[in-house]
Amino acid sequence: MDFAFSEEQQMFRAMFRDFSAKEVAPKAEEIDHEERPPLDVLRKAANQGFLGATLPEDYFGAELDYVSYALLIETLAGDCMSTAVTLATHVSLVAMTILEHGSEAQKEDWLPLLAAGEAIGAFALTEPDAGSDAMALQARATPEDDEVILDGVKTWVANGDIAGLFLVFAQGPEGVEAFLVPKDTPGLTVGYREPTLGLRGMTFNTLYLEGCRVPQANRLGGPGDGCEVAQRAQDRMAIALAAAGLGVAEASVDVAAQFASERVQFGVPIAKKQAIQDYVAGSLIEVEALRYLVYHAAWLADQGGDFSFDASIVKAFAARVARTVTNRMLQVLGGYGYMEDYPMARKYRDARALGIIGGPTELHHVRVAQRIFAERDLEIAP
Secondary structure, eight states: OSSSSHHHHHHHHHHHHIIIIIGGGGHHHHHHHHHHHHHHHHHHHHHTTTGGSOOOOGTTTOOOEEEEEEHHHHHHHHHHHHHHHHHIIIIIIIIIHHHHOOOOOHHHHHHHHHHHHSSOOOOOOOOBBBSSTTTOOOEEEEEEEEEEEEEEEEEEEEGGGGGEEEEEEEEETTOOOOOOETTTTTEEEEEOOOOOOSOOSSOOOEEEEEEEEEEEGEEESTTTHHHHHHHHHHHHHHHHHHEEEHHHHHHHHHHHHHHHHHHTTTTTTGGGGGHHHHHHHHHHHHHHHHHHHHHHHHHHHHEEEEEEEEHHHHHHHHHHHHHHHHHHHHHHHHHHHHSSSSSSHHHHHHHHHHHTTSOOOHHHHHHHHHHHHHTOOOOOOO
């Protein structure tokens, strides 16, 4: 069993670190304080091929495997989680979903634009009364000749303000269906941007669909395939979010360890105090455990089989590790950790989102429990 990254993956990691240090880290505080989407960073990321990270070269993508892609998200999140999750939404939820479920025409029309950053992807699944119960959708897709009329309200639409293409889910005659809806489609309105505790560089918007007509050819997958399309997208996103959790947790340990080495109290660096050692060492142990779960799940995704169970495990664990580690590392910094002028406060706020976005931790626990008890002939409902 070989746990080492390949030479190519190590080369990619070095490239990702160089890009993030030069282009992402210097802008992270500004993005957070101004609550501004990282558009300039995304343009530069597109030039590096990162917005088409996992797309084939035929569509002008970088054709990274999922392990390398997880390395990219981990690296970006260590410097700016808003940037990492914005990119992951675009790639994991939208671009890869089109790649997996789209027709040849849909792929040719949209994947080159997404890879070039000429269109940013947004994911519109959640509704006011359909959160964890994501398939209890009220939005409707009504066929009419060769078109479909979309009506409904979507909430927490990631990348809503900056998107050129929305992946919208709605109830059709045969069940939930997925549609590609360009931003300039009449009847589509991007509304209120939700203010958030963390991930302040991301935009989460309300989306209104009022008599929004799209061609039948814009359906992604077949009639009634929307549940499968959404679940596959969310499984991919779970691994990407776990990689983001790894990145922010590891970076927090680095910040706190450096601070503890330099901060002198009672005549010695606080790193010499056993309580601080326990905080830092215990946190690093959790980070390393998470690292193996993340890259095992990413490796499974590369094998092409069903990785849904492992995606839920790693997402739930990443949310816990990111939350507890950033909380401990903030404590190591003391008052400095609580100040907005220092990056630890941002990392703590950003990490907290991982227990909510991409499905709350409790929902992923249910999915794990379903597998456990299915083997014992017990059915567990959400």
